[in-house]
Amino acid sequence: xxxxxxxxxxxxxxxxxxxxxxxxxxxxxxxxxxxxxxxxxxxxxxxxxxxxxxxxxxxxxxxxxxxxxxxxxxxxxxxxxxxxxxxxxxxxxxxxxxxxxxxxxxxxxxxxxxxxxxxxxxxxxxxxxxxxxxxxxxxxxxxxxxxxxxxxxxxxxxxxxxxxxxxxxxxxxxxxxxxxxxxxxxxxxxxxxxxxxxxxxxxxxxxxxxxxxxxxxxxxxxxxxxxxxxxxxxxxxxxxxxxxxxxxxxxxxxxxxxxxxxxxxxxxxxxxxxxxxxxxxxxxxxxxxxxxxxxxxxxxxxxxxxxxxxxxxxxxxxxxxxxxxxxxxxxxxxxxxxxxxxxxxxxxxxxxxxxxxxxxxxxxxxxxxxxxxxxxxxxxxxxxxxxxxxxxxxxxxxxxxxxxxxxxxxxxxxxxxxxxxxxxxxxxxxxxxxxxxxxxxxxxxxxxxxxxxxxxxxxxxxxxxxxxxxxxxxxxxxxxxxxxxxxxxxxxxxxxxxxxxxxxxxxx
Ligand code: XMP
Numbered sequence: 001x002x003x004x005x006x007x008x009x010x011x012x013x014x015x016x017x018x019x020x021x022x023x024x025x026x027x028x029x030x031x032x033x034x035x036x037x038x039x040x041x042x043x044x045x046x047x048x049x050x051x052x053x054x055x056x057x058x059x060x061x062x063x064x065x066x067x068x069x070x071x072x073x074x075x076x077x078x079x080x081x082x083x084x085x086x087x088x089x090x091x092x093x094x095x096x097x098x099x100x101x102x103x104x105x106x107x108x109x110x111x112x113x114x115x116x117x118x119x120x121x122x123x124x125x126x127x128x129x130x131x132x133x134x135x136x137x138x139x140x141x142x143x144x145x146x147x148x149x150x151x152x153x154x155x156x157x158x159x160x161x162x163x164x165x166x167x168x169x170x171x172x173x174x175x176x177x178x179x180x181x182x183x184x185x186x187x188x189x190x191x192x193x194x195x196x197x198x199x200x201x202x203x204x205x206x207x208x209x210x211x212x213x214x215x216x217x218x219x220x221x222x223x224x225x226x227x228x229x230x231x232x233x234x235x236x237x238x239x240x241x242x243x244x245x246x247x248x249x250x251x252x253x254x255x256x257x258x259x260x261x262x263x264x265x266x267x268x269x270x271x272x273x274x275x276x277x278x279x280x281x282x283x284x285x286x287x288x289x290x291x292x293x294x295x296x297x298x299x300x301x302x303x304x305x306x307x308x309x310x311x312x313x314x315x316x317x318x319x320x321x322x323x324x325x326x327x328x329x330x331x332x333x334x335x336x337x338x339x340x341x342x343x344x345x346x347x348x349x350x351x352x353x354x355x356x357x358x359x360x361x362x363x364x365x366x367x368x369x370x371x372x373x374x375x376x377x378x379x380x381x382x383x384x385x386x387x388x389x390x391x392x393x394x395x396x397x398x399x400x401x402x403x404x405x406x407x408x409x410x411x412x413x414x415x416x417x418x419x420x421x422x423x424x425x426x427x428x429x430x431x432x433x434x435x436x437x438x439x440x441x442x443x444x445x446x447x448x449x450x451x452x453x454x455x456x457x458x459x460x461x462x463x464x465x466x467x468x469x470x471x472x473x474x475x476x477x478x479x480x481x482x483x484x485x486x487x488x489x490x491x492x493x494x495x496x497x498x499x500x501x502x503x504x505x506x507x508x
Pocket of ligand 1: 387388389390391395429463500503504505506507
């Protein structure tokens, strides 16, 4: 299989680069610069290497460097940003700091003849983000692009097939970024572009089948997209050596526990332990109203449940987690290979003492995870589902949590979701919230004093900011009618028209 190596020098964009290359149909693999030797690079038969950006200046003592012999190894190299400067440094060019006049944002770039710029107009827009710049290209390199303040925005040694660009072709703001990467991958590295998502599945299955043979592997299944896809992928690799544990804390959405069980135990025939812990969670939450305290209790009880399970199941060697790329970015890059340095495990106790954590999806973006899930045969309704917070309905019941309130909210939430789905309205996230307000109503001739439910629907790409969704009035109307008719204790429905910020997506 043809592969491109993305050699990571600590930039923000390593996965974005890999993703862009994969979009071109060529498998891209990321390795930190200090985890792979030049010998290994040669042995692995990469068709080309891309040096990523990085936060450092090449002259800093601590800045990441690489064996300069890579430039003579006969493998095409493309350096981006810091990677471009590093190539210049390794080949004897000069790098200077622009001091306070760093170049940042969309910038006009003037490109000249180079294999990298085939099909790109002489003037186009690129995305810059740097302070240091190459002030003199090394011997053997030609300057192939410049901007008004950057004399060497790109350089090339066509004979050795070594290229550097100061700008970021991987970000969409660079008008012809895709063409630059495509030129590198196809024209320079002569790739064919026949890699598909199926290959990711096959490769992962083969890799983990070898790596985990004879090990006992645990996957904490939440029923969310990521852990589900990770579980099915690992199940394909190691079958019954995988045990999934699904904790039903009594704060799941309507039918969720049964759906998870049906898909994984019934559909995929996986070893699944469903722990019914509703009573445990609700009794610990009794009387608690403070949101952070609720979260702490839930986290703590997850740990207790897993401790109990570890006694029942016996020692497990490996933990599978559904970490995906945005999680990796959010928790900061670090060596996530041991449980101690990893904080993303939410709810798994240290006594479980895993030898290793495996995160088969850590290089994928959400849409890629979904594509893998569909190819693995996971039902679309599960693969395309909206995000649901780990603490479940606990964050959507304001004030004290009781079983009666959880049941009430579950019904209202299911109706709202059904009505939106019926109308084919698909906000990024949509749910009901049980507010802590009760109010007077009238039903028939009788006075009622019931709960107020708030409906929430948001439109967002990244959940960091969000707009409230303008769902049609008729849909709100039918949801409101059905909720007040079918859920006896609710007599008032309101729609949340606040964006994030200043609100958040969840109420809690
Ligand atoms: P907020 O309310 O912070 O939510 O605007 C942003 C997104 O994060 C989800 N969320 C969580 N997801 N565990 C999760 O897995 C949590 O504790 C949690 N809290 C919020 C929320 O549903 C929304 O998609």
